[in-house]
Amino acid sequence: MAHKHETPSVEEVFEFSPELKRKFLLGGIIGLVLVAVGAFLVNSGIWGPEGFAGGAHEAAHGAEHAGGHGEEHGTGATLLHRIVANLWMNSIYFLGISVVGVFFISYNYVAKAGWYTSFKRIPEAFPAFMWIPSVLILGLFLFPTTRHIVMHWTHEGIMDPASHHYDKIIASKEWWLNMPFYLVRLVAYFVIWYYLWTQIRKNSLLEDAHGDLAYYTKSRNYAKVFLIFFAVTSSTAAWDLSMAIDTHWFSTMFGWYHLASWHVAGLAAIMLVILTLKGKGYLAGVNLSALQDLGKLMFGFSVFWTYVWFSQFLLIFYANLPEETIYFRERISGYGGRYFAPFITSLILNFIFPLLVLMARGSKRSFTLLKLSCWAILIGHWFDFYQMIMPGVAKDQGGIGLIEWGTTLTFVCAFAYVVLTQLAKANLYAKNHPFLEESLHHDI
């Protein structure tokens, strides 16, 4: 009953035990070892795309020619392409989950929402990881070899009419895709996102210490600035980080599609951290109603992702223009059909699974089903980013094996390490937040 319940203490600090730290460090090292072993196996031809590349070669070749930017001799992709593609896609995926932490807080601040306050500290800790993928992305881009591997448009002479590498279509995009402007944009995204988070975080911690309403107002103002900035940069970052890989191709839905994928993966990550902490006995104040509301967001944005994904697909399917359909041709049957499995897995895990599992009220109140959905959504969107990045970078060298598992494991461990370190720095509840009381009594 609504008027008869007790609220637990809001004084609680997460303890990041040295044992747990060691586990994550070990996991990260195991990931690196897996990548090394995987690379060795692929290189020596024991387990890798060479094994079935023979029949695939012609199909891949055909797909490349249909795109009009095929190299004269095969796709030219190597093992290095695959490793770089892995680093790039995991960086984007985890950058997204991190930045969604501050995005989530910002829209709740601006909406003057109270329900999420009991677990506010968890999304608040996520953006602490942002600098690692940011540095990785910038590093991969600044280093010429890896830059050419990821971004086709950075090749010398591709924008120069006198060169035999000249590509008219890419050259027409030079006003947007040129080195100085691109670098300025990337740095601006990363620095401004991170800066706005540090300000929101700082005010949140000051509020804990002094408990003045002024900090709430200040955070809210930073949240407004972040939302306005992110409204534009979430799309442009999607073009720059993912769409620019397939330089010829473009889709006006892509910004939304990319953001939807980031957002729902971020929500699932928030939920997973809450459930894990609750399993360890923390966060008793986060009640079932708050979890159900977060579950609703996961469900709703899974359907939103599908809506955007399908809209993009339908327009391209219906218009049937070769320069547009090449994108899906590469993913469905290109390169020997190697990207079809991730492509369809993403759709099943991101749409069918949440639709069937998360719709009912009871499943959004069951820890088991929620946890299962979190994993499905996180893995599904990993596959989503995989099929966005891989075909354009790794081409006929792509696959799913030790290299992928290892890279992802290292990223997961690094993410958990950084986020939990950040989480342990403050009280688990934003104890002087004006809406904390409302959140503890949240009842739907």
Add this chain to the structure above:
Amino acid sequence: MAHKKYILGVFDDEDVVLHAVSDVREKGVNIHEVYSPFPIHGLDHALGYKRARMGVPAFLFGITGTSLAFLLTFWTLGWDWPMNIGGKNFIPFPTNIPIVFELTVLLASYGMAFTFFGMEKLSPVSKPIIFDERITDDKFVMAIEVSKNSVSEEDITGFLKSTGATEVNIKEI
């Protein structure tokens, strides 16, 4: 038509009425309905209402919409007057999805709305029973039907008074 006799407890405060509902129900009194100028959080729990199973008609109407939409698109585009659009086959599955989606939503929402009207007997000609005009302003009224209770009228009046009702009226409708 035989008149039904109701005992009406009038309350000034939503918190008082919320507690009164639980207390009166604990005494074994069957409450007809509680009227309020605004929704009271937790009142449906206090009254012991079961969750509305609106999902069932929603699903049935929705699936009807889905089937109708598939029938419509398959019949018109694929069978009755096959059209060659961009060299695709006559029943291109993805292009049907928007229609299927729209008709599913349309039938599910209209179906749910009319199911609700039907179950609550709401129609342009229906006459609502107004126990007390002040429920549209600042009073909360708990209505108890005498014939549906084994507890005596005096006891019910006593319960209402003791749980904080400012006045208790009898009304025959």
